[in-house]
Amino acid sequence: MNTQSDELPDSPAPEVLSPTRPLFWSIRRELWENRSIYIAPVVVASIFLFGFLISCIGLNRRMRTLPTLDLMKQHQLVVRPYDTAAFMILLTGFLVGVFYCLDALQSERRDRSILFWKSLPVSDRTTVLSKASIPLVVLPLLVLTITVALQIVMMMVSTLVLLGNSPGLIALWSEVKFVQTTLAMVYGLIVIALWHAPIYGWLLLLSAWAKRSVLLWVVLPPLVISIFEKMVFHTTHFGLLLKDRLIGFFKEAFDASTQGHAAINPLNELTPGNYLLTPGLWIGLLFAAAFFAAAIRLRRNREPM
Amino acid sequence: MACIEAHGLRKAFGSTIALDGIDLRIEEGRILGLIGPNGAGKSTALNAILGLTQFEGELKVLGRDPWSERDQLMRDVCFIADVAVLPRWIRVADLLDYFAGVHPRFDRAKAERFLSRTNIGLTRKVRQLSKGMVTQLHLALVMAVDAKLLVLDEPTLGLDILFRKQFYDSLLNDYFDRSRTIVVTTHQVEEIQDVLTDLMFIDKGRIVLACSMEELEERFLEVMVLPENAAAARALKPIHERQVFGRSILLFDHADRNQLAALGDVRTPGIADLFVAVMSPQGTRQ
DSSP, rough: TSSOOSOOOOOOOOOOOHHHHHHHHHHHHHHHOOOHHHHHHHHHHHHHHHHHHGGGGHHHHHHGGGGGOHHHHHHHHHHHHHHHHHOOOOOHHHHHHHHHHHTTTTHHHHTSTTTHHHHOOOOOOEEEEHHHHIIIIIHHHHHHHHHHHHHHHHHHHHHHHHHTTTHHHHHEEEHOOHHHHHHHHHHHHHHHHHHHHHHHHHHHHHHHOOOHHHHHHHHHHHHHHEEEEEHOOOOOHHHHHHHHHHHHHHHHHOOOOGGGGGTGGGGGGGHHHHHHHOHHHHHHHHHHHHHHHHHHHHHHHHOOO | OOEEEEEEEEEEEEEEEEEEEEEEEEETTTTEEEEOOOSSSSHHHHHHHSSOOEEEEEEEEEBBBBSSHHHHHTTTTTEEEESSSOOOOOOOHHHHHHHHHOOBBOOOHHHHHHHHTSOTTOOOOOGGGGGHHHHHHHHHHHTTTTSSEEEEEEETTTTTTTHHHHHHHHHHIOOOTOOEEEEEEEEEEHHTTTTEEEEEEEEEEEEEEEEEHHHHHHHHOOOOOOEHHHHHHTTOSSEEEOOOOOTEEEEESOOHHHHHHHHHEEEOOOOHHHHHHHHSHHHHOO
């Protein structure tokens, strides 16, 4: 037994870790594994910026035609690129979130690393919540940051191009209400994250459950149910339900009827009170909580495939 | 306190019984070799101990129920298995960061010291490392954790003999002290013979033999006899007999050493030979 050390180890008192520390590191881990989470929106923003730079060639000429248009058209002409930029990055964030969730709890089983992750003092709850926070927290923050950065660059480029064209400059800086649109975007991102939470929960659950092809399990059952409903009852309730879950937040959280006046202040469009009173929001959150809880339970039993 | 204690530990997959009511008690500071044929229930037993699978019966690891308290338990338990692969996409430095982030008992400087003795660069990704290096990396991580129990499930599978030797050497020299417990399963039994303090044979979900290495030396004897002495030796009821170079080697349980010494060379059997003797139908019949 000469190989055994004779000194007893002075075992240090276990360092107390704050409970959020494993969660924080698990989220970082997700970003290491899935770099598309931030690369995809940055690439989309870069491509959009490139297109915008080319379109700036005609910016001076377009701005000179402004006075000939009515107020609404003027507003749209100036603001549209900024809205489109926000929309593109928002859409990218949604798609990245969906595809991330499809894979999140399956890839660790596919590459068999799940046993390694389970050999660490990180609970299944922390793991699933860290994965859920990617589409619900991390991606919205990224979308916001990248959009704001992109819009700032767009404003600076436009200002440079319009130097010497003071009516154009004034129109640009008065129409693009930077602070208000950013605040409206923060609101919109929260609204969408809460509304889409059950979608991400359902995708995570499927990815913890399915042996293969999660995408097929996502797409086929709703399709079959819709076709069945249409054939048997001649109704489309199920399809409408899905559509409502995808885009239904808009009519609850924004007042589209003020569109014409939006030129004055985009914050006037927001209807948070109405949104908070929408049953669909709370029912959706209940479903989301149930899906996350089920995914946590499933992961406990999961083994490599 | 016993490190691992089980009563009536049972696990069935459908109609296949993987663990058939196992009772065991592993004290602190032991190095237990869990030996058994494929499908004997070794991995199932380890998975139950690690909280990776649900089970029937009673099982306490370091005083905790592994199934309901896995994340708590893993602060004091480390695990290396051939099947628990490190994620291929991760960088070595990130892996160290992550361990330091989630593990309260991880000593990063220690892990880096172990790694500095290998060819593993911190900027490399796991997918760029050879199988032997991945095992070295995993061992470096695990040895830097101040754990109470280390579970090794075929840790050296697929490694060449140099890596295997090195693996057990560093485990004994740099890691093991009498306050830690190690449970190891392997098919390369000869290599761990000198490492173990305890031995357990498991077959068809049951424990066939459990003893300390001291007991093993007292209980089992092997004698090599010339053909003229074979009949006399067989009369003493060996549990197993095999032929090597025209001589018979007979393995005895609870035999008189002096009596055997008169018949030929007496020695303590190797684990592999004992395993064959205990497990093979021929051995049990004789």
